[in-house]
Amino acid sequence: MTRGNQRDLARAKNQKKQAEQAKKKAASEKGGMSLSERKHRDAELMREKQRKKEEQEGAQKQVVN
The missing domain is CATH 1.20.5 (Single alpha-helices involved in coiled-coils or other helix-helix interfaces)
Structure with a gap:
């Protein structure tokens, strides 16, 4: 396992990014x-x-x- 915890860090970063995008999309649909x-x-x-x-x-x- 040469990558260490990079995969886990990348996965967490991606989940955070997806959550922010979903939050923005929900806000725009709700009030816009x-x-x-x-x-x-x-x-x-x-x-x-x-x-x-x-x-x-x-x-x-x-x-x-």
Whole structure:
């Protein structure tokens, strides 16, 4: 047995890594939005932003005229 306890150390390190990944995945699923929900929210925000910009441009044109 030339490796000594390297195998055990590597196994423990891997288990810790797997546990952290599972914890992150569970946290993101629990509190986060799904991809489609996020896309819908972002699209609504962009529409609102575009509407406000158009209103500002319309107000500037009225001031100039």
